[in-house]
Amino acid sequence: MYFNRELSWLKFNERVLLEANDLTLPILERIKFNAIFSSNLDEFFMVRVASIKDQMNIGYTKSDPSGMAPGPLFTSINQKVSELVELQNKISDELMQGLKDNQFNLLRRNDYTKSIRESLKQLFNTTIFPVLTPMAVDFSRPFPLISNKRLYIAVKLLVHNIERLALVEVPSVLPRIMSIDGPSDHCYVLLEDIIEEFIADLFIGNTILTTCQFRITRNGDLNVIQEDSDILLNVIEEAIKLRKWGEAIRLEISFRPDEWLKNTLISAFHMEASQVYEIKGLMDKTVWFKFKPPKALQHLVKEPHVPRKLPFMSKKNIFKTIREGDVFLQHPYESFDFVVDFIKQASKDPQVLAIKQTLYRVSGDSEIVKALADAAEKGKQVTVLLELMARFDEQNNINWAKKLEQKGVHVIYGLYGLKTHSKITLVVRKEKQRIRRYVHLGTGNYNDQTAKLYTDMGLFTCKESFGADASIFFNLVSGFSNDIFTHSIIVAPYHLRKQFYMLIDRETAYAKKGKPAKIIAKMNSLVDKEIVDRLYEASKAGVKIKLIVRGICVLVPGVEGLSENIEVVSIVGEFLEHSRIFYFYNDHHSEVYLSSADWMTRNLDRRVELLFPIEDKIIAKRIEKILDLYLKDNQKAWILLPDGNYEKKTSKSKDALKVHDFLKTLQYNDNEEFIKKL
Structure with a gap:
């Protein structure tokens, strides 16, 4: 009567991957879906698969509604992911050919000519070599701590006729996709390929037998005991630091690696062979998120969608617009700027007495958060419920919490044991001899960046029933209450x-x-x-x-x-x-x-x-x-x-x-x- 939730999620990610086969899309758009598939899979392993592994570690054997216990489910996930990785490898080959067909030449080591190798050697000596740190593994130097989702090169060396392992981290401070002068226009190389090509320079006097690239995915779920707010912030900060050292859940390794290297890594991470996935082409395809094509290659990406500005958005007084009738917006088709301007105008309006807002995920350079800070500095009552446990956005939210508190904003972290995922803003404004409350409610986060990529809906209203409910809601999350009674909002x-x-x-x-x-x-x-x-x-x-x-x-x-x-x-x-x-x-x-x-x-x-x-x-x-x-x-x-x-x-x-x-x-x-x- 029920499908398994994890296997259902993998079906969803398969649908994402198959978007990379859409020939109507420009090639770099197809590659973006390939990268999204990889990014999704990273989080899936860090959270969902890690949770199942935790259940197995403590001997939990109860089946879920689909009838699957943690052990068999873990096996089924690994089998399905192996199938998906094989499909992704095939699609990746097609995408790389598509790049070539569009005069985008991503050169791999087999493509290096003598002149290219000479220029790369100079680049390696002057820019890359000084940043690298070789890490030998022997009886006096144990296997080092390997960071979560970082790219490494494993090296098999012959040292005094004994096979030894060494590791080199691919530095994240340098771009992974580098433009070079090559045999044709638009030639690129990979940082990790350059390092592998000249890796012998890091181990002078020893024989390099073979190399391979790898990365691991660790348990990334934060398990923190919530105490009072001050302690909670510190506890989460410490938990974030420990996230990169969680139990290794998955090992990705270069396609058809040396068996000795592969088995040595499996042993070092205390893994089973079923947790290893051989990756063809680029390791960690999320690198494409950071790639910005030059002007000459702009036709390889889709023109960014520009949200429409609606007629009422040009009116200066947002509060008057809302009083004239409820305002509905659908993002990203309609501009999120109206939401940002609502907060900005409230922060500057002398008639606004208070602003209250929930924040779950916000951008790194949020105009909304800046406006809230400005409002507090102007003496308005500003309350922000900032959810510290928004997964993988914890550090960003902690940073904003500290900045807001310094500006005089009353920052609260929600109810004990509950994540606050609601999206609501309340603006309290004095108009003539009465108080009027303006409310924004939405299905998505107050994030101006994801509002360009996610489909969401929002409603502005100044109806009294909604305003009263909004006040009741914020009183609930900022005070002590075991229940809530509202008129319209549930x-x-x-x-x-x-x-x-x-x-x-x-x-x-x-x-x-x-x-x-x-x-x-x-x-x-x-x-x-x-x-x-x-x-x-x-x-x-x-x-x-x-x-x-x-x-x-x-x-x-x-x-x-x-x-x-x-x-x-x-x-x-x-x-x-x-x-x-x-x-x-x-x-x-x-x-x-x-x-x-x-x-x-x-x-x-x-x-x-x-x-x-x-x-x-x-x-x-x-x-x-x-x-x-x-x-x-x-x-x-x-x-x-x-x-x-x-x-x-x-x-x-x-x-x-x-x-x-x-x-x-x-x-x-x-x-x-x-x-x-x-």
């Missing part, structure tokens, strides 16, 4: 699960009475067993359920007598699908909700999340139309089959629809005209 972990149960069960009840019943839900992941069981019951009652689930989905669709009324699609394309939307037909009185939460147990039970209704009928209709577009996509949509595989929806006819492209090209006049175009 809060997890207090009432959100019950609200979803009620909404699903209501459709089930209508279906049992013979009335039309329908649910459309869009999210990142569907994992929670109790929600899945309720969806099964709804399906058996006759509720038509359409799910748009980007990543993990443990629900099995299309099974007669269980889920024949449930369809699941996944959209993987130019933008990362991130918005959470929930539609319920409600006997001809449809309701639309947006949320920061997925249907995952952690979101419903262990995080502070928000669900909010779209009360403006025109905005609700617009979101319904957008959901319909997602369901009509036949270019980037994958259908989940009952056996757990995904089948690509395709159409070459005139009705071909790619939802990301369609939403990018829409012209905006006003909401009602916009709906007609949708």
